[in-house]
Amino acid sequence: SFCTLLKMKRARNLQQQVSPQASLVLSDEVRRALQGPPSERRKVVALESTIISHGMPYPQNLECARGLEELVRAEGAVPATIAVMNGLIHVGLSDDQLQVLAKEGRKVRKVSRRDLPACLAARALGATTVSGTILVAQLAGIRIMATGGIGGVHRGGEVTMDVSADLVELGRTRCLVVCAGVKSILDIGRTLEYLETQGVGVSAYQTTEFPAFFTRKSGITAPGTVASVEEAARITDALERLRYSSGHVLGVPLPAEAEADAADVEAAIQRSLEEVQAKGIAGREVTPYVLQRVNELTEGRSLK
Numbered sequence: 001s002f003c004t005l006l007k008m009k010r011a012r013n014l015q016q017q018v019s020p021q022a023s024l025v026l027s028d029e030v031r032r033a034l035q036g037p038p039s040e041r042r043k044v045v046a047l048e049s050t051i052i053s054h055g056m057p058y059p060q061n062l063e064c065a066r067g068l069e070e071l072v073r074a075e076g077a078v079p080a081t082i083a084v085m086n087g088l089i090h091v092g093l094s095d096d097q098l099q100v101l102a103k104e105g106r107k108v109r110k111v112s113r114r115d116l117p118a119c120l121a122a123r124a125l126g127a128t129t130v131s132g133t134i135l136v137a138q139l140a141g142i143r144i145m146a147t148g149g150i151g152g153v154h155r156g157g158e159v160t161m162d163v164s165a166d167l168v169e170l171g172r173t174r175c176l177v178v179c180a181g182v183k184s185i186l187d188i189g190r191t192l193e194y195l196e197t198q199g200v201g202v203s204a205y206q207t208t209e210f211p212a213f214f215t216r217k218s219g220i221t222a223p224g225t226v227a228s229v230e231e232a233a234r235i236t237d238a239l240e241r242l243r244y245s246s247g248h249v250l251g252v253p254l255p256a257e258a259e260a261d262a263a264d265v266e267a268a269i270q271r272s273l274e275e276v277q278a279k280g281i282a283g284r285e286v287t288p289y290v291l292q293r294v295n296e297l298t299e300g301r302s303l304k
Contacts, residue, residue, distance in 0.1 A: 020139045021139065021140075023088055023089050023120060024088070024089050024091055024136070024139060024140055025088045025089065025090045025091065026080075026091045026092060026140065027080070027090070027091065027092025027093065027094070028092075029078055029092055030044060030078055030080045030091055030092035030140075031092075033078040034140070034141055034142070042076065042077060042078050043076070043077040043078070043144070044077060044078045044079075044080050044142045044144075045072045045077050045078070045079055045080065045142070045144050045145065045146050046080050046082060046091075046133050046134070046136070046137035046140075046142045046144065046145040046146075046175075047065075047068055047069070047072070047079055047080065047081040047082065047133070047145070047146060047147070048081075048082065048127075048128050048129060048130055048132075048133040048145070048147050049065075049081055049082060049083040049093075049101055049127035049128050049133075050110055050127040050128065050129050051064065051065070051068075051147065051148060052064070052065045052081075052098065052101045052102050052127060053101050053102070053104065053105055053106065053108035053110075053127040054105070054106055054108070054110060054127065054288040055148070055288075055291065056295070057105070057292075058102050058103055058105060059102065061102045061105070062098060062099060062102035062103075065081065065098050065101075065102065066095070066098065068081075068146070069081065072146070078092075079092070080092045080137075080140070080142060081093045081098065082128045082132070082133050082136050082137070083097065083101060083125075083126060083127055083128060084109075084111055084116070084119045084120060084124070084125065084126030084127075084128070085097065085100075085125055085126075086123050087120050087121075087123040088120070089116075089120070089136055089139075091136060091140045091142075100125070101125070101127055104125060106288065107125075108125050108126065108127045109124050109125065109126040109127070110126070110127060110129055110284055111126035111127060111128050111129065111132045112128075112129045112131035112132045112165040112166075112169070113131050113132060113135050113165060113169055114165065115132070116132060116135070116136075129151070129165070129166065130145070130147055130150050130151060130164075130166040130169070130170075130177065131151075131164070131165040131166045131168070131169035133145055133147075134169055134170070134173045134175040134177065134247065135169060135173055137175055138173050138174060138175060142175075143174075143175060143176060143236050143239075143240065144175065144176045144177075144178065144236065145175055145176070145177045145178070146177075146178045146179070147177065147178075147179045148179060148180055148213065149179050149180055149181055149182060149183040149213035150164070150166050150167075150170075150177060150179050150181075150182055150183070150191075150249060151164025151165070151166035151167065151182075151183065151186070151287065152164050152166070152167060152182045152183065152186040152187065152188065152190075152191030152194070153167070153186060153187045153190040153191045153194055154186055154187065154286065155185070155186065155187050155273065156187075157186075157187055157190060158190065162283075162286070163194065164186075167191065167194050167195055167198060167200070168198065170195065170198060170200045170246065170247045170249065171195075171197075171198025171199055171200055171246050171247075172198075172245055172246060173245070173246070173247055174239050174240070174243075174244050174245060174246065174247055175247040175248075176232065176235060176236045176239070176247065176248050176250060177247060177248070177249050177250065178232075178250045178252060179213075179249065179250070179251060179252070180211055180213050180251065180252060180253070180254055181210055181211030181212050181213045181218065181251045181253070182210070182212065182213060182218075182251075183213045183287070183291070184212040184213050184214050184215065184218065184265060184266075184269065185269050185272070185273075185287065185290045185291065185294065188210065188212060188218045188220055189220050192210065192220065192222075192223065195249065196223070198246065199246040200246050200247055200248065200249060201223070201224065201235070201246075201247075201248035201249070202222060202223045202224065202248070202249045202251070203222060203223065203224035203225060203226045203232075203235075203248070203249070203250050203251070204222035204224070204225055204226070204250075204251045204252075204253070205225075205226050205232070205250055205251065205252040205253070206225070206226070206227060206228075207222070207225065207253055208221055208222060208225055209221060209222060210222040210251050211251045211252065211253040211254065212262075214254075214259075214260045214262075214265045214294075214302050215254070215259050215260060215262045215265060216253040216254055216256065216259050217253075217262075222251065226250060232250055235248050235250075236248075260298060260301050260302045261301070264298055264301065265294065265298060265302055267297075268293065268294040268297035268298050268302070269290065269294055271293070271297060272289070272290040272293035272294055272297070273290065275289075275293060276289060276290065
């Protein structure tokens with residue numbers, strides 16, 4: 001009957017309104033790559049935005065954001081930098097939007113799974129962490145994310161219980177995360193143990209040692225080794241076929257010419273952590289502070 005059809009239409013409309021996709025705004029480039037005609041579809045790589053707002057100072061952060069997107073395009077894929085703006089989640093940003101994040105810097109909210117609903121409700125400007133980025137990537141149908149380094153178990157985390165939400169999200173979200181390793185300001189060994197507990201696969205690219213973000217080596221053997229890009233792609237395909245609810249981390253060592261001196265970096269980390277204790281810095285402010293101080297103490301060599 002007409003009444004039944006009307007009720008069904010209203011139900012569909014309501015379902016569309018409460019669908020997660022209703023909060024997503026895909027850029028034209030990302031939309032064509034994901035949903036366009038087969039001839040226009042391309043692989044999409046999700047990029048976090050806290051590296052822009054909290055990872056480095058302006059204008060270096062803007063140059064980095066633009067450079068990352070161009071690197072993805074140069075490989076034939078489409079970059080999708082993710083951020084929260086005006087009550088919506090943007091998947092793929094314009095250059096103007098990148099500039100807003102870069103200039104606002106640490107005024108921008110850091111957004112993980114925990115923070116996303118509140119950030120949307122407040123219509124606040126939010127930059128997604130690895131956790132927030134892979135959550136949104138899954139909602140948008142993106143299977144791969146690239147970042148500098150993932151979060152992890154903080155040094156002393158066995159006492160403080162300071163463990164990044166990135167690790168938990170990787171345990172419940174299907175995504176291949178390509179990175180330069182775990183940030184070496186963290187406890188890399190305990191981080192890999194935690195990922196194992198969460199059912200997250202971990203591999204190093206063409207090496208047996210897991211990389212340490214600033215440096216090529218951490219002294220810790222990677223659980224697995226990936227020999228080629230094709231093998232990494234097959235891991236992504238296997239995650240999809242098995243309908244896994246967890247992801248995989250692929251650590252790719254920095255080029256040798258870009259590697260910082262390990263002793264200099266460790267000395268800077270130790271001094272920064274002492275300052276954290278002395279100043280009473282805690283929670284989500286620890287990592288940005290330490291990264292900034294390591295950059296300052298190494299005179300910029302750690303970010304090269």
